[in-house]
Amino acid sequence: MRVLTLVLALVLGLPTLPARAEVPRVQTDISPVAALVAQVMGDLGRPGLLLDKGGDEHDMQLRPSQRRDLAAATLLIWVGPELTPGLDQARAAAQVQSLALLDDPRTLRQDYAEGGLNPHAWLDPANAAIWIDLIAACLQALDPDHAATYRANAAAAQARIVTLDAALAAKLAPLKRPFVTYHDAYGYFARHYNLPYRGGLAAGDAAPPGAAQIARLHQDAASGAIRCAFPEAQHDPALIDSLAEGTGLFVGPPLDPVGSMLDPGPDAYDLLLTGLATALLACATADMP
Ligand SMILES: [Zn+2]
Structure with missing residues (x-):
């Protein structure tokens, strides 16, 4: 002691x-x-x-x-x-x-x-x-x-x-399609559950991406190197929507990595991670070629 x-x-x-x-x-x-x-x-x-x-x-x-x-x-x-x-x-x-x-x-x-x-x-x-x-x-x-x-x-x-x-x-096992998110927050979750995460559009501190990065993401979306993209609860989905336009990218529900939309309390940790898994699973179950 x-x-x-x-x-x-x-x-x-x-x-x-x-x-x-x-x-x-x-x-x-x-x-x-x-x-x-x-x-x-x-x-x-x-x-x-x-x-x-x-x-x-x-x-x-x-x-x-x-x-x-x-x-x-x-x-x-x-x-x-x-x-x-x-x-x-x-x-x-x-x-x-x-x-x-x-x-x-x-x-x-x-x-x-x-x-x-x-x-x-x-x-x-x-x-x-x-x-x-x-x-x-x-x-x-x-x-x-x-x-x-x-x-x-x-x-x-x-x-x-x-x-x-x-x-x-068990819930995340079917998630095999590569995906991106609005901001680069999900590396820990992806590593732990071995998910095909391709990073964030915005940087880790949620600063918006530059033109070159957006062009590269468009290319990746068009080629199928990324299949799904997830907007975020606190941020404008316009960037993700523009990326999806004409590329066949599936746009999933908004994510909330910090649980800022949850009621605070002892259950919020479980609810945050479970909600995140449920949202990401939309990429696995989306009807797409
Ligand atoms: Zn963050």
Whole structure:
């Protein structure tokens, strides 16, 4: 326990971690992280969620009331500055201690094809399992009085991930047609489930593509090197629609990689991944030559 406390003190950037009798007030960045934290906290409390419904993680900016919530929190649990640079500034200003999940050496990390760390790591359920343990260890260190509850909740959360993972693997098995998405967020999900993912039209930070990239995508769509394209909940589908015009590309339902359209709560992680799998499966079942 002493070693764990020291490790956590390093992770959190704290000189010491005083034992607290009260349940920590936790804030989170995005819905899937909030869901994992909510599962680990169980009936002890509910984490706050800072990304607004329909918000874009890469452009996240906090309102004054959210900055006050963050400053009043015991702990911020978030993916890290690579995903939400706007939140990184607010975190530093609020001087709140934090657990950046992507920074932990146990987290499975992946680079974008064009280079640079891809921060959409929650889309690999193996990372969700790793993060449940990190979250539980952190909460136990801050709130040792409830350590047994955090441990039991984490075990139940792990069992949910195992069930979810098996269901998704079976569901996604028929997806063999190569597809692209609006933004380059799905590398983790595609790697874990061995999907024929050909990347995003927009870059990883959702910045729009240039003319040369669009021309190449048109060529790939026309030649059949990509068969399906998926727009995204927070973004205009015009780019995907123009790509599909005259190329026979199947346009699937909008994806929501950050779960920003879901009601927050402990079920949001399962709902996000299941919804993603259901949407992507439209590429496998679409009636096309
Ligand atoms: Zn993103």
